[in-house]
Structure formats: structure tokens, C-alpha cells
Amino acid sequence: MKYNALSLLKQGLTGQQGWPQAWRSATLQPRYDAVVIGGGGHGLACAYYLRKIHGVPRVAVLERGWLGGGNTGRNTTIVRSNYFFPESAALYDFALRQYEQLSEALNYNIMLSQRGILMIAHSDHDMELMARGVNAMLLNGIDVELLSAAQVRAELPLANASPTARYPIHGGFTQRRGGVARHDAVAWAYARAASALGVDIVQNCEVQDFIFEAGRIVGLNTSQGEVRAGNFGLSASGHNGVLAGKAGFRLPITSYTLQAMVSEPVKPILHTVAMSTATGMYVSQSDKGELVFGQGLDLYPSYTQRGNFNITQSVVASMLEIFPAFRGLKMLRQWGGIVDVPWDYSPILGPSPVEGLHLNCGWGTGGFKATPAGGYFLAHSMATGGHHDISRPFDISRFTTGALIDEAAGAGIAH
């Protein structure tokens, strides 16, 4: 069914009882042409592009839990492409441009709201580094603007503008095309579009190990039985390292817990995404009115999806120092997601060291904004066996050649 004003009217008049299922939950078949491991936004996007662009006939997505139940549903929904290095800018802006036309392309409202992202500088030194970063981004073709202290105060009237504030405001910069999108809707939109093209989305299907023949991965043993395919894609975020281990190689990544939290909902009080350089804190207000915020990693390896209280406290403290007015709000929920952080904070894309397996790994703390790109380039690698020009610099070989893409600052999160 095509979603439009007419279908909405028709369903409204008939008690909303006629909406069909948006996508089909399939049972695992024994053989496919391509199998994607991980049913988050990235994996679902990959399956969609495999069918849509490359015409791969039989495609499946395997998800250990439920669709979009990992980091896709746990991030703080921010999209942006303000990256320092040309390679990253090309990659993340590809994703942002896909996001800009995704609702129409997939006939599903992903609620993209380009309300802008605003990085606050808390010192003159922050400002100098920001001016350098902004110049680099402009050279990369990313539309960012350096802001004066007065401009930041005008954008963030609730921020503590006192010169004696713990984190005073010295200026900032903005990417006005940045903003937020409904993260679940991105997964559902890709799932619906992929399902309509015949992709099997298999939930509660955990990969147990890989089946090799003559050094090549030819199949998987899963909790729902054996499956064979021509090519496999690894897109399991925090668990990529675990699965790589089962496939017989290691990745240059560490899995950490990244926390996020929301306040109770209130009327509109924050119209952009505010981010703080010194603390790593970021906060936006959801369409429901909740403040959605986070800051940094629990700084040791963890697979717990929880996060410890000392970090929660630090996140809240940073936000309240910058926005004292938020002090009166109650916290509604706090959670954690497992993020796979590489040594240079840039993703690892393309063919893996093992034949038959392709990587979409290492998105670390910033995977949601890249969902369309992660899916697109994984599909490209699986279908063609090689790199797209945009994904080539992100090949795993960079850790041996030394051509790292160090985006520790671009990641925007306290690491």
C-alpha cells in the first residue's frame, strides 16, 4: 500500500482497521544470494540497496533480537556531516543527502527535521580550533557557519551566558542541514521497502558460527538452522568483533557502552541540537517534548547495554551547567548501547580479510547519521566484490598502511 493523503483519509473513515503490515517477518530459507548479518538500520538499508540498485535476487537480513532493537533504537537520532577530513565529509554527507530524500524515496515519513546542530565553544582556544575545523569543512564542501558568542546566545536563549559560568559561551558553529530524524522510522522505512522487494527479514535469528569451504565463507549456522549464500555482510555494530572472531580474524575495534537518556516531555524549549565541545554533551528536544541527551563512553570494554551511574551523573551535570533551566526536569529513561569504536574513530568498510564476507563495522558512536551510507556501501561491496570510491579510504588495510582517518574530534563524543 502506498502511504498518501488518500490512504490516510480512507483508513480514517474506516476506523484505521485496514492498514496492512508494513513489512513481512520471514522464516529462514536454506539458500540466498546474499545474507546481511544485523537487522538494524544499516543492515536493512543494505538489503534494500542490494535488491534496488544491484538487482541481487534472493536477499535475507538476519537479526538476533527484534528489528531495529539494537543501536538503531538506542541512539540520540542526530544527523550531520560536519567532519574534518575530506574522506569523512564525503562519506557522511552522502548519508545526509540520502536522508534528505529518504521519506519520498521510501514512501515513509522518517520525520527528518533539519533544525541544525550547534557546537558551543567554551573558550578562545575552542574558538580557534573551531575556526580551523570550519575552514576545513568548508573546503570539504560542507555548509557550516562560524557563530559569534552573541549569535550562539540568540540561538540558545536558555544556555548559561554568564561570564562566570563553568562553561562560558565564546561562540560556536552550526551546520543548518543537520538535525534529527526518527530513528525507528528509518529502520521501518528500509524494512518496508526491502520487504516489498522480496527481502526476507528474519528476526530472533542469532548467528552461531560460519561455515567455510576452501577458505571461503559459504554459510552460517544460526539459531534457526543452517543458511548458505554467495556473499555475507557483517553489520552487527557492537558485536562485530565477536562475529569477526568466529570468522577467524580480529578487528581494530573495542566495544564500549554509550549511554543516552531522556527527560520528561515539556513544551518546546530548545529548537536546535546543542553540542558542547569541552564536555562532549549533546542535547535536543524530541517532537514529543522530551529532552534527549548524552555525552561520552563508559571508558572500558562492555557488552552490558546499561552504563554505570558515575557517567550518567557526569552527563546530567554537564547539561545542567550549560542549561541551568533544565534542572527542574525529571529523568524519564536511561539506557546504553554497545558501540564498536575503531582506533581512528572512522568506520571499516568493504571486503573483509576472509573471502565471502564484507564489512560495515566500526561506526562507533556515530552510526545512526550514516545509516544510508553504511547500507549503500556494504551493498556495493557485497554485489561487486570491491569498493565504491567513497568507501575505499575506509578499507581495513589502512591500519597496516598507516593511512588512518583520525576523526576523534569529528566523532563529537568524549572518548
Added chain:
Amino acid sequence: MQLIPCPWCGPRNEPEFSYGGEPAVRPIPAESVSDATWSDYLHFRANPKGRARELWCHSAGCGQWFIMERDTATHAIFATLKPGAAA
């Protein structure tokens, strides 16, 4: 919040400690090691889910480094050992 038993100071609060990575043995002599081996030593780790053996530092306490054996999936701590102590 976790209580981590420093081998020198006894149980202390988690924020006093810093994680120092998975131990790796430096291949020598460095100048004759292949790029792949060197890269493996520098960047590639097991990143285990479950039982792990890690370097930690009581950075905001006594400043000493030690080995911690713990479970990354449950945060259970099995042992903390002074460097050089048998596992």
C-alpha cells in the same frame, strides 16, 4: 557503580580507575617486523564478550598498573593481580 579491588589499596570506587587496554606483546626487533605484524600489535585486539584479561591503572589512587580479569558481559570481577603475578 563498580567496586574494583586494587591489588595495593583494596576495594575502591570505579571512577578512580582507568582502563589501559588488552595486553599485547611488542614484537621485536621492531625494524625487522612486517607491517602486518606491527599493525596487528598496534591496533588489532580480541575485544572479547565474556571473560577478559585487561590492563587497568588506579590512576586517581595509588597510580599503579595491574591486571584485571573480569567479564565484559556481566561486569563480574574475577581477580585483580599485580603485574608479573601468575594468572
